Amino acid sequence: MYAVGIMSGTSMDGIDTVLVDIHGYGKETKLKVIGYHEYPMPIDMKAKIMKACDEKDSHVDEICSLNFELGYLFVEAVKVLLHKYHILSKDIDFIATHGQTIYHIPFQKGQLLPSTLQIGEPAVLAYELNTTVISNFRVMDMAAGGQGAPLVPYSEFILYSEEHKNIALQNIGGIGNVTLLVGQDLDQVQAFDTGPGNMMINEACRLLYHLEYDDCGHISAKGTVINALLDELMHHSYMKKQPPKSTGREDFGEKYVHYLVDKYKKEKPQDIITTLTYFTAKSIAYHYQTYILPYYPLHKVIVGGGGSHNQTLLHMLQKELYDIPVYTQDDIGYSSDAKEAIAFVIMGNETLHHHFSNVKSATGASDYVILGNITLPPR
Ligand SMILES: Nc1ncnc2c1ncn2[C@@H]1O[C@H](COP(=O)(O)OP(=O)(O)OP(=O)(O)O)[C@@H](O)[C@H]1O
Ligand SMILES: CC(=O)N[C@H]1[C@@H]2OC[C@@H](O2)[C@@H](O)[C@@H]1O[C@H](C)C(=O)O
Known part of the structure; x- marks a missing residue:
């Protein structure tokens, strides 16, 4: 078909x-x-x-x-x-x-x-x-009774789950979201948004450089982290919420970035981009360290979505996760960019077969x- x-x-x-x-x-x-x-x-x-x-x-x-x-x-x-x-x-x-x-x-x-x-x-x-x-x-x-998101975990379970392996599939689109596959048990799949993906980086690039995004992470590679800004970001109320949870433009969109860029306008633009990139990586690692690793050892992390093209972001994430190997979807032979579109084909196919395709443990549906x-x- x-x-x-x-x-x-x-x-x-x-x-x-x-x-x-x-x-x-x-x-x-x-x-x-x-x-x-x-x-x-x-x-x-x-x-x-x-x-x-x-x-x-x-x-x-x-x-x-x-x-x-x-x-x-x-x-x-x-x-x-x-x-x-x-x-x-x-x-x-x-x-x-x-x-x-x-x-x-x-x-x-x-x-x-x-x-x-x-x-x-x-x-x-x-x-x-x-x-x-x-x-x-x-x-x-x-x-x-679910949150209507995230939905991709179902297709990830179908495509990537492996017996006796715990795998984190990290998508870095506008928002960052992770799916944890625990062996091949659908009931144990966990998924939640980790915070911003590229959303804050993009908005700051627009404001400070008139660029749509930080191509391959070239700008962020050159800057240094502004500790006060990082500290403020790490105290965002989203970090403390227990998963399952989801977020969006309402939390990490233009308004918030405009406010921060204005507040830190005395800092070098590249340092603002570096800090937002570091926060994106650190918020992902923080969520693993707080909500996953105390319960499940992770065998690998597979990054997908447009953020997997940002080399600085990937290096920062690998550093934050120490010895857990971080791959991109492309490294393992899948396309990072096509992932979500493929997910909806899989879900549409389930629908036509009158078969469910939500993951209760991910969306909170009953x-x-x-x-x-x-x-x-x-x-
Ligand atoms: N070469 C690149 N270098 C750095 N970043 C890139 C590159 N290519 C894409 N991106 C980032 O990826 C983003 C697009 O990612 P993606 O298409 O996964 O997001 P989305 O599908 O729109 O969001 P979501 O998954 O949240 O719905 C771009 O806006 C940009 O920030
Ligand atoms: C409501 C909505 O559009 N949510 C998106 C968004 O983009 C990433 C993250 O936030 C995720 O929750 C979701 O999309 C993917 C495809 C999902 O549902 O799995």
Whole structure:
């Protein structure tokens, strides 16, 4: 079966699309990646999404339209992928799309119920490409009392779990999140967000260097850590929360970085980037040391997501973790960039087989539930 996965993450720098050949389901899943393409996020679209995500600036009419605009953009992204790998849309059995997260409330906040909103209209994809689309994966987990995130642990369990090995899969996207696989026991999988991934580094690069990110960690390699800033960051309230837990732009986004950059404006810009990079590595290590290592020895750490291209960040993480080997997904033959898009194909495939794909211990849901809405082809 040919399937396409689409992931548009919190960094909003591109739409990850992946083409796979998939058979079976559950532990019997056989998956071969045929191709990957990152469709760059148009700058005006990124600005619209950022505005839609902002509690003060967003407008319902704009969100309504953006849902369709993103649907058309996802269609474009899929067409480019299919063209690149010489596949016709009629040969695609299904598309699994995460959508763009506009807002995520993992826990009740005053009057606000735990809820989540991903947009990028699946009907537009289904109509334009005449195929089945599975979307809106997070809501069923939330209906079952979960936080609706993280969802990737299920696919990581399917793809990476090994008998008698404890493996940490660390994703460094906008946010950092870890999945701990304990042997091959699904009930024991743990997953939570470790804090910022590239989000703070990116925002500071934008403010201080007019760059979208610190390419390969070149800027952070040159600076030194500002101890006062590091100390302030390590006291962020997120660090003390017990997992399972999740975070987002609300905690580590623009507002917070603007505040910090302003507060430490007398410091060298490169030192601010170095400190934010070090904090990103240290917050990951801190979470392992506090919430994992006292209970489970770790045999290896596998880093994925765009942050695995940041060499300074990787070196800092390896240093903080002493003798636990840190690999990247690419080191072990998988693509770091395609990982989340692949995860949604695996979940979409489970949905079509009427099989659950949440991990209760990761999201806090009370049941294993079938995720996603199925939009059938219109013709
Ligand atoms: N060559 C590179 N050097 C340094 N950092 C990089 C490089 N390439 C990508 N990145 C970082 O990775 C980020 C994108 O990561 P990724 O695509 O995993 O995030 P995302 O999917 O948007 O986020 P999330 O997983 O939180 O939803 C970029 O914004 C950038 O910070
Ligand atoms: C609500 C939302 O979009 N959460 C994302 C985000 O990006 C990383 C982290 O925060 C993770 O919790 C999640 O995505 C991945 C794909 C997940 O659910 O596993």
